[in-house]
Amino acid sequence: MPTSTILPARARAQLTATDIHLARGGVPVLRGAALTVTPGSRWGIVGENGRGKSTLLAVLAGTLEPDSGTVRRAGTIGLAEQELHAAGDATVGDVIDAALHDARAALRALDAAAAALAREERGAADGYADALHAAEALEAWDADHRVDAALAALGAERDRARPLAELSVGGRYRVRLACLLGAEHDFLLLDEPTNHLDDDGLAYLTSKLTTTRAGVVLVSHDRALLAAVVTSVVDLDPSRDDLPRVYGDGYAGYLAGRAAERERWVEEYDRQRAEHARLTAHLADAQDRLIDNWRPDKGTNKHKRATRASSQVRTFHRRQDELAAHAVTVPEPPLRLCLPELPRNATIALDGVTVAGRLARPVSLTVGPSGRLHVDGRNGAGKSTLLAVLAGRLQPTTGTRRVARSQRVGYLAQESPEPGTETARRLFAAAGGTVELASLGLLDPGELDRPVRELSTGRRRRLDLALVLARRPHVLLLDEPTNHLSIALVDELTAALGDTRAAVVLATHDRALRADVDGWPRLTME
Template identity: 30%
Template sequence: MSIVRLQNAHLAFGNDAILDGVDLVIEAGERLCLVGRNGAGKSTLLKVLDGHTQLDNGAVQIVGDTVITRLPQDPPANSPQTVFDYVAEALADVGDILKEYHHISEQLTENTSGQSMDQLMDRFGKLQTQLEAADGWQLQTRIEQVLTQLSLPADATMESLSGGWLRRVALARALVVQPDLLLLDEPTNHLDVDMVRWLETMLKEFRGAVLFISHDRAFIRALATRIIDLDRGHLASYPGSYDKYLQLKQENLEIEEAHNAEFDKKLAQEEVWVRQGIKARRTRNEGRVRALQELRKQRAQRREQQGSAKLSVQEAQRSGKLVFEGEGLNLSFGDQVILKDFSLTLQRGDNVALVGPNGCGKSTLIRVLLGQQKVDSGVIKLGTNLEVAYFDQHRAQLDPALSVAENVGEGKQDVTYGGRSRHILSYLQDFLFSPKQARTPVRALSGGERNRALLAKLFLQPSNFLILDEPTNDLDIDTLELLEQIVADYQGTVILVSHDREFVNNTATSVLLFEGDGKVTEIFGGFSEVEHYLQQQTGTKSVARQSDQSTPSAAPPRASEKPRKKLSYKLQRELDMLPQRIEALEAEQAELQQQISDPDFYNQSHAITSSALDRLGAIETELVKVLERWDELENLQQESS
């Protein structure tokens, strides 16, 4: 049964349409993922569906009493409002009564109000009567249940919470109204892995429909029953899995490219005809001229697919082999233990991901690694010739009042990149900013566009030590995959903080897992190896609780015992490509051998025969090297398993 219908929707800001005659039907209980490039209008579409943005033309039809609620992309961060009040506001008038009731309850408990107790009790009684009449007790219970589910402190102020906690509060506000359609805009941003998994489970059990925007590919694969693709103002539906969508989308783009090429060929032929017609005849086929004018109009209206970003890092001279060495490190802030007898050696070329719940100390450890935070005890040795490029998840390096070009170029019209001078507008086009967008103030950008602007600023700086603190938030998937490639190929050292499981799996060679109480365990590999380690930990604890007759399972590796290192992303990719390379060399070798065995081969010129013989010898030499390399990597892979 359909609960929402979008019919012939038109909406434009400026010249390009965000929605250009869009149709969409949402069925009860389905989970749709809305994908598209940064700035395509995904967040705007959610605002259209919940009534916060009006269409220029077309209609949004809400079937029956369907309740729609939207999780905002950026909940209020600097508000003195309490968590309870912010969540209760979603319940409209009853929420206002609950807010006052909650505050008076606190005043009566603490007895800190300047009002007399009689006045408070009188008002308290009136509120109780109002709540009974409005079925408010059930709603209060619902608020308390949601806050408990999300482990949220009811009386904490919004301004006291970090980004991850603010996302939880926004989610609580969305869930408390028990909507038929839940709209989620990047719900996994700032959430740690455990919270993302909880969210996945909760949404699978949620009885209503869900329409969500996300860059987290693992999250999309776990949840989506249908992919909705917003591309250049048009909406296409792809039922089924995310991987099936990727395949069909690529096929559709290839069909579009072929159609456009055929159209352009026809247009070029007609342009030649009309010019020749002017010279050759006094009269022309006016119908054909009108058809040409229509072709010109269609070509002018065509919106080309936005190209891919062209990201690359300027690498400085190599650092010393040793980047950081710490032994027996201890660090605490009050009762919170960040590091407890922690030892770590970082060498040039390591790609290390910091993984753990929000507030566990990942950012503090980064400051320790950079020499910006002193430890309580322990020995630290920093490497030499370190050139650090730091991606700040809060985007503090961007001035919201300045344009993208002013932020990235720091007021200069020309920047030095790759050893040559480039105009700032040309450089920013590599990061998918048109000249008009480059002159736009940062405050007017979407979250993903701001992240791209920060990457553009960061990559102008030569570095050999790259620190990325939540770089994947809000990035479209194409840019995210390109960033993965850059991190994997980076010749320097990388420290990465991310809750994106797939991103960590594709880039990290090892993980520092924050387990609590100052314990930080180094695990070689990515999230998959972390999950295996945690499963072993859980299994061992279960065995310990069983009787002595139980057969013990294998104990997990201790923190001090490093598991064998798996192949790095680059080595694994090299191993995966070798069979294809060997096959190509053997095919070329067989073809050359067939040519040489032909009786007429040596009747050809010396230049031709010697070239073929030289190439055959080169192939044989290369095959030996490739086969030896394949054997070497296979052995390494077996040792790590």
């Protein structure tokens, strides 16, 4: 085996991060993050978009160095970032070859060692024993079979000659994920692994992660996956002291702990603000008395005027000192989604719609005022195509789309457009926003005038949602709306969709969201 090959450590594997700090452009991204991953432990990393979840994964994997803190690694690591870019003429086979390089090298080394043993070369027995140990540690004989099984289960491309450039973003991700699941690493670091999976793929992934001997670290917004898989949670959400929180007892323990933490935060913030307002009012009152109210009528003796003046001055300075001593030390609690009031009177319909090469079976549907529709089906069944036709972004080959000219349609596509140099504020204004961008609770004030390309994937997704809401649409068309969103925002969005008067058409593989909309009318694409 090559000396650069790292064999799995199995039971001896450990991945430990201690007091991780990292800043970008002078802005802190991680502060005091810490976790210890051992074989069989399963961690979830959650938090608001832009809080450093993907950054922490990169630090754990060793692809990014922290500014301070330590990471100790013993064992092999498989990292799945949110996207796999197509480089040049790379094929599916190239990704598989790279993932199984060590296993195949181990088998070649074993063959060579066996041949040397047969020739009775000096030291051949030791060489064969070493090669056999490496092959066994890597479980090299079954490596290709494991990857093939994962490709099939995830619905990934199995033609090794297929160029990556011909696959969708989701198609490339599924190939890479299958390779990682089949490679039998000591640690699996997975960034939003459910974004591009259908029901069968989700079931397979959940099963693999709950039975693997590897240590698992998940960055995910998928509440169903977290509930089924994780044993501990690192919460990078804003906190009162801006330090991460660690919760045991799985996802349920995290939800209970987070709710209690937020309740304490809001109560303490409100209490400090109320006290600050009270002291401010007292100071203003003391100032008024000092200026006007203490003066007695003309003719009152000078000694009495001097005595009252001195008392009012002392009171004023005491109020100043009290206000100065009462700084509001608790930061303002995090943003919350505030869906604007959307109009009710809307009807959108399709009659016998097909799209060549993408939607073969004719589709007819009608969604009326405040109507709801859940579009369901496997990957490739045409859900995104259907929503694009409803939005007027894609012309049908046959059939018609009907929507009144006066009705505004808001369309959230599955992926964000390529980011540019425009700011969120300018894009919102260009979209004809009739509500205040800041009032939606989707972006922090400091993000409104930054170039969009400087925002994280999750913050760009928040902007996408803000642009959809800009003109208060009569109809909301949402294609995988939970992709890249934080758990807290997903919960808030789910509640808002239940309350809004607008018509809503939703396509999602998010199992928790699907359970939440189980009572909606459903259109299953086949």
